[in-house]
Amino acid sequence: MEKELRLMKGNEAIAEAAIRAGADGYFGYPITPQSEILEYLMEANPQVTTGMVVLQAESEVAAINMVYGGAACGKKVMTSSSSPGISLMQEGITYIAGAELPCLIVNVVRGGPGLGTIQPAQSDYFQATKGGGHGDYHLIVIAPSSVQEMADFVELAFDLAFKYRNPAMILSDGAIGQMMEKVWLKPPKKRSEEILPWATTGKPATREHNIITSLDLDSERQEKFNMKLIAKYREIEEKEVRFEEFMTDDAEYLFVAYGTSARICQKALQLARVEGIKAGLLRPITLFPYPKKRLNELADTVKGMLAVEMSAGQMVEDVMLSVNGKTRVGHYGRMGGMIPTPEEVVENLKSFIKG
Amino acid sequence: MAELTFNDIIKPENLTYTKSKLMTDNVMHYCPGCGHGTAHQVLAEVLEEENLQSKTIGITPVGCSVLMYNYIDIDFQEAAHGRAPALATAVKRLMPDKFVFTYQGDGDLAAIGTAETIHTCNRGENILILFINNGIYGMTGGQMAPTTLVGMKSSTSPYGRNVSTMGSPIKMADIIAMLPGTCYVTRQSVNTPLGARKLKRAIKKAVQYQNEKRGTCFIEVVSNCPSGWKMTPVESNKWMEENMFPFYPLGDIKVPEEK
Amino acid sequence: MTEEIIIAGFGGQGVLSMGKIMAYSGMMQDMEVSWMPSYGPEMRGGTANVNVILSDERISSPILRSFDTAIILNQQSMDKFEHNVKPGGTLIYDGNGITRHPERKDITIYRIDAAEEASRLNMQKVFNMFVMGGFMKVKPILRTEYVIKGLKKSLPERYHHLIPMNEDAIKRGMELIRKV
Numbered sequence: 196m197e198k199e200l201r202l203m204k205g206n207e208a209i210a211e212a213a214i215r216a217g218a219d220g221y222f223g224y225p226i227t228p229q230s231e232i233l234e235y236l237m238e239a240n241p242q243v244t245t246g247m248v249v250l251q252a253e254s255e256v257a258a259i260n261m262v263y264g265g266a267a268c269g270k271k272v273m274t275s276s277s278s279p280g281i282s283l284m285q286e287g288i289t290y291i292a293g294a295e296l297p298c299l300i301v302n303v304v305r306g307g308p309g310l311g312t313i314q315p316a317q318s319d320y321f322q323a324t325k326g327g328g329h330g331d332y333h334l335i336v337i338a339p340s341s342v343q344e345m346a347d348f349v350e351l352a353f354d355l356a357f358k359y360r361n362p363a364m365i366l367s368d369g370a371i372g373q374m375m376e377k378v379w380l381k382p383p384k385k386r387s388e389e390i391l392p393w394a395t396t397g398k399p400a401t402r403e404h405n406i407i408t409s410l411d412l413d414s415e416r417q418e419k420f421n422m423k424l425i426a427k428y429r430e431i432e433e434k435e436v437r438f439e440e441f442m443t444d445d446a447e448y449l450f451v452a453y454g455t456s457a458r459i460c461q462k463a464l465q466l467a468r469v470e471g472i473k474a475g476l477l478r479p480i481t482l483f484p485y486p487k488k489r490l491n492e493l494a495d496t497v498k499g500m501l502a503v504e505m506s507a508g509q510m511v512e513d514v515m516l517s518v519n520g521k522t523r524v525g526h527y528g529r530m531g532g533m534i535p536t537p538e539e540v541v542e543n544l545k546s547f548i549k550g
Numbered sequence: 551m552a553e554l555t556f557n558d559i560i561k562p563e564n565l566t567y568t569k570s571k572l573m574t575d576n577v578m579h580y581c582p583g584c585g586h587g588t589a590h591q592v593l594a595e596v597l598e599e600e601n602l603q604s605k606t607i608g609i610t611p612v613g614c615s616v617l618m619y620n621y622i623d624i625d626f627q628e629a630a631h632g633r634a635p636a637l638a639t640a641v642k643r644l645m646p647d648k649f650v651f652t653y654q655g656d657g658d659l660a661a662i663g664t665a666e667t668i669h670t671c672n673r674g675e676n677i678l679i680l681f682i683n684n685g686i687y688g689m690t691g692g693q694m695a696p697t698t699l700v701g702m703k704s705s706t707s708p709y710g711r712n713v714s715t716m717g718s719p720i721k722m723a724d725i726i727a728m729l730p731g732t733c734y735v736t737r738q739s740v741n742t743p744l745g746a747r748k749l750k751r752a753i754k755k756a757v758q759y760q761n762e763k764r765g766t767c768f769i770e771v772v773s774n775c776p777s778g779w780k781m782t783p784v785e786s787n788k789w790m791e792e793n794m795f796p797f798y799p800l801g802d803i804k805v806p807e808e809k
Numbered sequence: 810m811t812e813e814i815i816i817a818g819f820g821g822q823g824v825l826s827m828g829k830i831m832a833y834s835g836m837m838q839d840m841e842v843s844w845m846p847s848y849g850p851e852m853r854g855g856t857a858n859v860n861v862i863l864s865d866e867r868i869s870s871p872i873l874r875s876f877d878t879a880i881i882l883n884q885q886s887m888d889k890f891e892h893n894v895k896p897g898g899t900l901i902y903d904g905n906g907i908t909r910h911p912e913r914k915d916i917t918i919y920r921i922d923a924a925e926e927a928s929r930l931n932m933q934k935v936f937n938m939f940v941m942g943g944f945m946k947v948k949p950i951l952r953t954e955y956v957i958k959g960l961k962k963s964l965p966e967r968y969h970h971l972i973p974m975n976e977d978a979i980k981r982g983m984e985l986i987r988k989v
Contacts, residue, residue, distance in 0.1 A: 202829075202836050202844075202962070220644055228848060248643045253669035257636040260629065260666070264609070264637030267627045270644045290630050313848070374871050375829065375844035377836050395625035395641075397605045397648055406619045408628035461869035536874035 199380045205345040205371040206231035208378050209275065209301055212346035214241045216353055217384040218299075219270035220248040222261035224280060227313040228369035229303035232275045245386055255280040259287030259300070266296035266362075267407040269394030271353055271387065275301035277369070278319050279310060281327075288362060289328030293409025295424075297356035299349065300334070301365045303372040306505075306532040314532025315369035315455060320509035323366045324483045331421055333428050335363040335435065336482040338453040342376035344480075350381070355435060359427055360393075366482060368505065370455040370534060428484075437480035438489060442468070446475025448544060449493055451514050452503040453479045455534065460503050462537035467544055474544060482510070490517035499523035501547050503540055506530060523550075570594035572603060576620045581688075583783020585773030586615055588740040589682060589749070593653075594622050596753045606649045607641050609634040611663075613655035614688040632663025635670035638677045649760060651678040657687045660696040660722045667722070674731025674765035678756040681722065681768065684775040685794060692778035696720045699793055704778070719797065723770040727804040733765035735804040739772050739795075741787045764806055772798045810865050812950055813873050817858035817890055818882025818903075823937030826963065827880075828859035830941065833959030834951045835863040843871040856885055863950055878948060880940060884908055901943055901986070911989075918989040919947055926985055927978070934971065935978040942982020953979060 203211065210232045213221060223233045233251060241247035248265075252258035258274045265272035276284060281302045291298055302323060306316035323336045335355050339345045345367060352363040390396050398404040411417040439457075441464060443449065448467075450460040457478040467474040477493065479486050494500070499522055502511035511526040518524060527543040529535045558564075572594040580586045597606055603624055610618045612631035619626035629637045634652035642650045659667050659681050667679070686704055687693040694704040694711060697719050701710040711719070727735040736752050739745040749771060756767035772794050774786040781789060814831070818824045828844050835842040845860040860876075862868050875895045881887045881902040887909065894900050896915045904910075905924035923939035932939075945951055953976075960975055 200836070202833050202842065220640060222640060248640075250639070250643065252636070253665055256633070257639075257666050257669065260633035260636035261640035263629070263633070264627060264640035265644050267637070268607070268641055268644055270640075272640065272644070286630055287633070294628075369848070370845065370872060373846055373848045375832055375842075376868075376871070377842055395607045395627055396645065397603075397607060398623065398625050399604045404619075404623050405625045406628070407626070408619065410616065410628055455872070458868075459870040459872060462873075463870075465869065534872045536872065537870050538874050 198382065201378055201380060202375050203342060203378050204231055204373060204375050205339070205342045205367060206303065206373070207235045208342050208346040209349055209365070210235035210239070211380060212349035213273060214239060214245060214247060215381055215383040216350040217245065217271060217386040218247055218273055218353070219386055220250070220261075220265045220272040221274065222250050222252050222258040222265070222272065223274050224252050224255045224258050224276065226277045226280045228305060228315070228372050229275050229277045229301070231372070232301065245383070247386065255283040256287065259284035259291075262298050262300070263287055263291050263294070263296065266291060266298040267294065267395050269391035269396065271357075273299035273301065275303065277303045277305045278307050278316070281319065281322070285322075285328035288334070289326075289330050289332060290409050291362045292328075292332035292334065293330060294407050295360040296362065296407065297353070297360050298362050299352045299356060299365065300362060301367065304366065304368040306530060312532035313369065315505060315534060316530065316532055317368055317454060317456060317505040318507070318509065318530065319366065320482065320504070320506060323364055324485070324513070332424060333483050335359065335361055335431060336366050337363065337437075338366045338480060338482050339371060340454050340457045340478065342371065342374065342378050345371060346378050346380060359431055361427065361431070366454070368455050369532075432484040435481060436484045436486050436488070438486040439478040439480060441476040441478070443475040443477065443493060445473055446496075447473040447498050448475070448548060449497045449500045450474060450476040450503055450540075450544070451479070451490065451500050451510070452476065453482060453510065456503045456505055459535055459537055459540060463540035463544065466537055466541045470541070472544065472548070485513045485517065487513070487517040490514060491519065491521065494518035494521035497522060499525065499547060501525045501527060501544055503527050503535065505534065570598045572598045572623050574621055574623050578621060579617060580614065581777045583774065583776045583786060584614075585684065585740045585771065586682065588746055589680070589771055589773070590618065590621050592740065592746050592750045593680065593753060596750060596757060597622070597624065600754070600757050602649045602757070605647070606651070607645070609637045609641070609650070609652040611652070611654040611658035613658050615653055615655060615682065616689065618653055632658050632661070633666055634658065635663065635666040635675070635677070635679060639670055639673070639675045642675055642677050646676070649757065651680060653680045654682070655688070656681070656683045656685065656695040656697040660720050667726070668729070671726050671729045671766045671768060672731045674733075676760050676763050676765065678753070678760060678767045678769065680753075681770045682773050683722070683770055683798065684773040684778070685719070686775045686778035688775050688778045692775075692780075697722070699797055721798065723768060723803050726768045731765050732768055732804060733759050733806040734767040736768075736802045737770045737772060737798060737800050739800055741774065741790060759806060762809070770798070772800065810950070812863045812878065812948065813876050814861040814863070814878045814880065815858055815873070815876045815890055815893070816861065816880040816882070817856065817886030820855055820857040822857070822882050824857045824882065825859050827937040827941055828861045829963045830956060830959045831861045831863065831951060833962045834955040837955045837958050838952065840864060841866060841868050843868050845871040856883070858886065858890075878944070880944060882940070887911065899947060901940070901947065903940065919943065919986050920989050921982060921986040923982060923985065926981060930981070932974060932978055935975050938975045938978035939982035939985060942979035943986035945979065946983040946986050
């Protein structure tokens, strides 16, 4: 079957891509600006076509724990929410990480803290990339910057999640969730019938009983398990870094931005070039693992880096850690649901250059 | 007649009762006299007799029975506190042919997990919820539970449960029975052999109803906590009969129409 | 070619759906397109606006502050967006309810009295397609046949019987628009 071209909202693209990626289950709770995901899935009713389960849970807490239960069966399961709902899910997410289960969590970020606003923001970066819940763990975090990537990254996130038995998050925002763009949809895949050896699917005589848990009361064993997790995260950092570069060859100043901010910086870069400023852009696609190595290399050739993000300054800390003092690092951010315009980004680049 | 020696007595032909083959040899961490061990054994007997080992996924709670997965030889998922019914919902929806149960204490099911309990039952998920109600938080050292009786002392109600500041004990089974999604709600006990046999019959019915996809089955086991109640096992059983049973009367609360 | 557009007016004027039809039509003409709405309580009355970009190249920022074309359908939007039209750009507005007409000298201004005409013809349901016709006339980027296809794509099946009326509105809008 051929790819199919559609005009879709980012949220709808995620939903459709989940069906086509052969997802087994979606469990969610409505919250703006991502309710279209649940609505689209309910309308599409994949239970009758692919057998995918779609369930509106009583809360985000229940939704993430449904994901936990489904993932523990080795099923391809997911949830989505927006910032306040993702905060509620943190307990479940740390259990899932601790039990080493694959799943997909989508966060269509809105401004906070608290109930905040329903407009786009990138202020959940720390929560997404540094853990979020309690304990030492990481999610694999992927940041789409177009509707096409909202669709494509569903399958990518599932693949990485199963490859490493680790929860993966698509960190999007209200802008990408709500905007419509062209999207090429892949032909639908069948749901997998495979029974994974570690999954709880009923104990046959041929194996020991499988126990999915994050509990170990023995500290020595728990520490060994922590070391195993860290080794996994190091391997992910080694193998799974993804990023995109724009005009970095001759760039004297580098924007570092992801998601919606990266789109704005693409325009800002063009405007800056018209004014004779040799600007470039590095767009991290994976936020964990972060493209530390490449940023460190670029620090040798640029005069400074400006992190642009819709937050008070979160990702900028990773830029600083990556360049480790080799070059100047600045930050420009808008908050509370405000989206910077390309023009104001250029103005801020100019003042950054002046120092 | 010569007196029987120990070795004469333990011969296999003299066995009248044995643990289920599905019970592992791991030493249980439960306190002497606790009802959990009996409840586990009864459940394991049903799973064995109904040939369900390869079809069963159990969800354990946070509480004393958190390590239940060490004692019964079936696949288990260990849930976060109160969330077992959410896990069970997904497991059953994704694998409708499996036998799925949760095993939860009173803090897990009736306090922190109230929303999950109510909504799972309200959706009528085809699962079994086994609810062990001993009116106290055992694992964390004897704090007040939502089901702690009025006047009953615990480490967080040292002067006894005071209704005006701590609310009344909650009768979960009665609440659950009001929800159309549930098909079978019953209250049982494991303090006597008869009680254990009745519980076994109830679990067998729940297996049947789950097979018939008739909705949620909810079995409450009113049980004891010698350590938490600060009593000997015998005293705790007597106290349970005199105080718990009148407030949480045993017997069926809701039964489905026979087909 | 890149055309960066804002459509702004009241919720209920069909602002978002006009943008959607533009994006659909652009897509069917093999263009890159983006449609970025203001969302939230605005959707339920109050002001609504949408940024639409039609381009032959990969679209960078879907969120804009300056526009090649601004389509303005109420006074609040006029106050807010008149100054965001790029020098040399285009402003199209419906005169209905406008108390302060656009004043810029460095842009081309068109007026289309679509609300009045839609009301006269009892075609208020397709008011936005009069405006669409006006836009198509002064910015010949989208072709009518693709706009009709776009309508079919974006309208639920139960409204497909209204497509001929939409087509009439587009034609009338093309005649109606005039340079100020």
